[in-house]
Amino acid sequence: MTAGAATVSAAVGRTPVPVEEYEEKAFGFWLYLMSDAIIFSLLFATYVVMVGNTAGGPSGKELFSLQRAAGETTLLLLSSSTFGFASVELARQNKSRVLLWLLVTALLGAGFLFLEYHEFSGMIAQGAGPDRSGFLSAFFTLVGTHGLHVSIGILWILVMLGQVLVKGLTLPVASRLARLGLFWHFLDIIWVAIFSVVYLPGLL
Amino acid sequence: MDVSGLPVERSIRPYLIGLTLAVILTAIPFALVATGALARFTTIVIIAVAAIIQILVHLGFFLHIGFRSTPRENLVAMAFAVVLIFFMVGGTLWIIFDLYHRMMV
Numbered sequence: 001m002t003a004g005a006a007t008v009s010a011a012v013g014r015t016p017v018p019v020e021e022y023e024e025k026a027f028g029f030w031l032y033l034m035s036d037a038i039i040f041s042l043l044f045a046t047y048v049v050m051v052g053n054t055a056g057g058p059s060g061k062e063l064f065s066l067q068r069a070a071g072e073t074t075l076l077l078l079s080s081s082t083f084g085f086a087s088v089e090l091a092r093q094n095k096s097r098v099l100l101w102l103l104v105t106a107l108l109g110a111g112f113l114f115l116e117y118h119e120f121s122g123m124i125a126q127g128a129g130p131d132r133s134g135f136l137s138a139f140f141t142l143v144g145t146h147g148l149h150v151s152i153g154i155l156w157i158l159v160m161l162g163q164v165l166v167k168g169l170t171l172p173v174a175s176r177l178a179r180l181g182l183f184w185h186f187l188d189i190i191w192v193a194i195f196s197v198v199y200l201p202g203l204l
Numbered sequence: 205m206d207v208s209g210l211p212v213e214r215s216i217r218p219y220l221i222g223l224t225l226a227v228i229l230t231a232i233p234f235a236l237v238a239t240g241a242l243a244r245f246t247t248i249v250i251i252a253v254a255a256i257i258q259i260l261v262h263l264g265f266f267l268h269i270g271f272r273s274t275p276r277e278n279l280v281a282m283a284f285a286v287v288l289i290f291f292m293v294g295g296t297l298w299i300i301f302d303l304y305h306r307m308m309v
Binding site: 026030031034035037041044045046048049069070077081084085087088090174177178181182185188192193195200201203204 | 210211212213214215216218219220222223226227230233234237238240244247248251252254255258259262263266267275277278281282284285288289292293296297300301
């Protein structure tokens with residue numbers, strides 16, 4: 001190790017690594033998010049095409065609950081904010097606060113999934129599963145894909161909780177947390193589109 | 205977001221502003237649907253406008269997308285995705301609803 005690198009390492013408290021590596025990863029993950037946005041937009045287009053095709057089965061007005069949609073929206077919006085607080089504490093290099101806000105974010109995300117699980121299982125129990133009509137196939141595909149993303153996001157948060165605990169707030173860990181943040185905030189944007197396209201017009 | 209993609213924001217202020225705006229932009233459409241205060245078409249227009257503004261709020265205050273701060277290639281990738289989404293979603297809805305009307309009328 002050269003004296004210069006050691007100085008940088010000691011001054012920043014991080015291992016000296018070429019920053020280009022993280023620039024590439026940040027850009028690559030951004031490209032993934034853009035392609036994910038295109039996947040979701042086509043699921044939205046499919047839903048809008050299919051929304052009237054209830055095949056004599058229940059429509060959104062009979063199945064959706066405004067209270068539950070509001071609850072899901074609240075949990076996800078709060079979790080997006082608490083992840084923001086975790087990012088701020090990361091920039092401030094406050095490890096225990098990062099852990100705290102990540103944990104709160106994961107719990108809020110789990111609360112969202114709990115509400116969504118109840119919604120899906122309730123619908124399937126009353127015979128309104130994805131096999132009932134084109135409308136319900138499109139609904140479960142769109143909202144289910146978002147729920148799957150949230151599940152993977154929570155899993156990723158748990159993995160990062162472990163990494164922060166074991167490795168501390170090193171540069172690689174900070175870089176992964178930054179990409180996880182992009183992913184989590186992106187999922188909240190998708191949810192804004194879901195309640196604006198699926199739940200609110202469905203309940204009108 | 206800076207070039208390295210590492211979090212640099214040291215203040216919770218943008219997140220609190222974003223949260224406040226998002227709550228307002230969520231409460232308006234939910235309240236309109238709950239009360240049914242306005243006509244159906246007006247309500248749908250307000251839902252759409254509130255959603256678009258809220259997405260911009262999320263991009264600005266949560267993802268920290270800015271014309272000066274965000275790397276140019278990220279903005280170009282996003283603009284390209286928006287163009288693709290516009291053509292694919294717009295084209296899908298146009299073609300399928302045109303087909304629907306031709307077959308049903």
